[in-house]
Amino acid sequence: MLSDWTLWLEWLIKSLFVIFALLGGFAYLTLYERRALARIQSRIGPNRAGWQGILQPIADAVKLIFKEELVPAKADRILFFWAPVITMVPSIILAATIPFGPKNVPLFGRQISLAVADINVGVLYLMSIASIAVYGIVLAGWSSNNKYAMLGGLRSSAQMISYELSLGLMFVTAIILADSMSLYEIVEKQSSMWFAIIQPVGALIFLIVTLAEVNRAPFDMPEAEQELTAGYHSEYSGMKFALFFMAEYQKMIVICMIAATLFFGGYREFWFLQGTILSVDRFWWLGPIYLLIKVVVLLFFMIWVRATWPRIRYDRLMSFGWKILLPLSLAIAFITAAGVLLAEDLNNPIWIWTIPIISVFVGVFTVVMIYRELRRKIYERA
Amino acid sequence: MSALEPVVELVRGLWTTLKMMVEKPVTYQYPEEKREVRPRFRGRHILRRYENGLERCIGCSLCAAACPADAIFVEASENTDEQRFSPGERYASTYEINMIRCIFCGYCEDACPTEAIVLGDNYELSFYDRRSSIYTKDMLLEPVPALEMLTPQKTEPGKYNRRSVPEMNDPQD
Numbered sequence: 001m002l003s004d005w006t007l008w009l010e011w012l013i014k015s016l017f018v019i020f021a022l023l024g025g026f027a028y029l030t031l032y033e034r035r036a037l038a039r040i041q042s043r044i045g046p047n048r049a050g051w052q053g054i055l056q057p058i059a060d061a062v063k064l065i066f067k068e069e070l071v072p073a074k075a076d077r078i079l080f081f082w083a084p085v086i087t088m089v090p091s092i093i094l095a096a097t098i099p100f101g102p103k104n105v106p107l108f109g110r111q112i113s114l115a116v117a118d119i120n121v122g123v124l125y126l127m128s129i130a131s132i133a134v135y136g137i138v139l140a141g142w143s144s145n146n147k148y149a150m151l152g153g154l155r156s157s158a159q160m161i162s163y164e165l166s167l168g169l170m171f172v173t174a175i176i177l178a179d180s181m182s183l184y185e186i187v188e189k190q191s192s193m194w195f196a197i198i199q200p201v202g203a204l205i206f207l208i209v210t211l212a213e214v215n216r217a218p219f220d221m222p223e224a225e226q227e228l229t230a231g232y233h234s235e236y237s238g239m240k241f242a243l244f245f246m247a248e249y250q251k252m253i254v255i256c257m258i259a260a261t262l263f264f265g266g267y268r269e270f271w272f273l274q275g276t277i278l279s280v281d282r283f284w285w286l287g288p289i290y291l292l293i294k295v296v297v298l299l300f301f302m303i304w305v306r307a308t309w310p311r312i313r314y315d316r317l318m319s320f321g322w323k324i325l326l327p328l329s330l331a332i333a334f335i336t337a338a339g340v341l342l343a344e345d346l347n348n349p350i351w352i353w354t355i356p357i358i359s360v361f362v363g364v365f366t367v368v369m370i371y372r373e374l375r376r377k378i379y380e381r382a
Numbered sequence: 383m384s385a386l387e388p389v390v391e392l393v394r395g396l397w398t399t400l401k402m403m404v405e406k407p408v409t410y411q412y413p414e415e416k417r418e419v420r421p422r423f424r425g426r427h428i429l430r431r432y433e434n435g436l437e438r439c440i441g442c443s444l445c446a447a448a449c450p451a452d453a454i455f456v457e458a459s460e461n462t463d464e465q466r467f468s469p470g471e472r473y474a475s476t477y478e479i480n481m482i483r484c485i486f487c488g489y490c491e492d493a494c495p496t497e498a499i500v501l502g503d504n505y506e507l508s509f510y511d512r513r514s515s516i517y518t519k520d521m522l523l524e525p526v527p528a529l530e531m532l533t534p535q536k537t538e539p540g541k542y543n544r545r546s547v548p549e550m551n552d553p554q555d
Contacts, residue, residue, distance in 0.1 A: 036403075038407070039402070039403045039407070040399045040400075040402050040403055041402070042402060042405055042406075042407050042408050043407050043408070043409050044407045044409045044411075304396065304399060304400065305396070307399050308395045308396050308398075308399045309392070309395060364386070367385065367386060367388070367389055368385040368386070370388070371384075371385040371386075371387070371388060372385070374388075
């Protein structure tokens, strides 16, 4: 089977497609973010290079490539060189298992599934690769021989460990709801109803945790400008800095793809369009378009949050992760599992709706408890 | 529902930023779309002329004396009726302002007895080397509407020999 050279060719083409989609997506995500942020701040944003600034990413790339690359005198040169690469590579290979179109598409006279690798433990793959990326950041902070960079790297690793737990539990929630670890199965299970509707609190926690995972505001502690100059990439310039930049933005795109896949129906059409002419079953090429729409909307959410909320303090970040998100995620995973069991045992899918009701109740309860705790602290201080 | 207040406040923040997206941006598309300067804006200097084309500057160097940045250099020469630049005895044969030194305080404008030097509304003063930061008299002098009004002019003898400082007006904005 593996000696069939057309199979190799298929893999090669799909991999190249994903890599170029991510690189192009990175370039235009920077433009998208700058334009959206500018509009929120009553500005226009970059609109000079080409029509409406469409060539701005190219201008940025040329600038970054021709910049001088500095290496600090006492830096660990080998690690200093490899750290950006170690950050960059996981952000690309993370996208390998995410389906961007349906299985078995008749294309060029053969059945092609629109994902680079359709493996049955796709979710596990995502979790393991997602946590590798932090190595590059920590190594960059350590090898720079700079205390700000070091602190940035340390913060990043601590933050990653704290939020990875809730992220993992949210993956578990999606796995329980889909009864499978294959991302294709997860997406197909959502063709009648998004998991974001069955488990709204879980989707919300996932979105919050992804912000922490990709070091975005309000959790951008590793590169907090006011405190750490630029954090772990303080000492980086030129193309090495560009690699960090790329990795960060590609991770944003990929994590939005994961969020769309796990909770918002992935490449499937919106559930109410099922069976109409806009269904993915009718035209396979609608799959990538639906995924793109969902990713763009989720990315806008990230930019919007960055434009609105201030960065939270580091100790509060930690206590939010460990004291609030982790117990809440555990409760959500438990409720989901119980709801699915209930629906199976009573043989009536109507019982699945206990999940959103109890979850929302637990979410509101959590917010009330946080509020009471904060009030108590204020009164103690006074 | 005061316990949900923190969440409500977060959402209100998001709503505020979202509302800003539909507002008109305040940006001026600069090189194409220029902004009107204020009436008392102090930009690049202009050396003014009288209606008949004679220069107002009499080369008295009061502006150079008033200049706190020592940016102005004036050299005066004698007028004759054959070669008349300005009314009165003398005119500025050299008038240079170093735009790197100039701080646009407007003291030269105040010091000038003939209202010859004024600060205009041009703020586009970029140059590539220091040598071109020195603005000479040709660059500062106001252009004339007709060619025969260019200085030096040949004037009838005795007409402009008298005192050259005109009546001052109250400044108007």
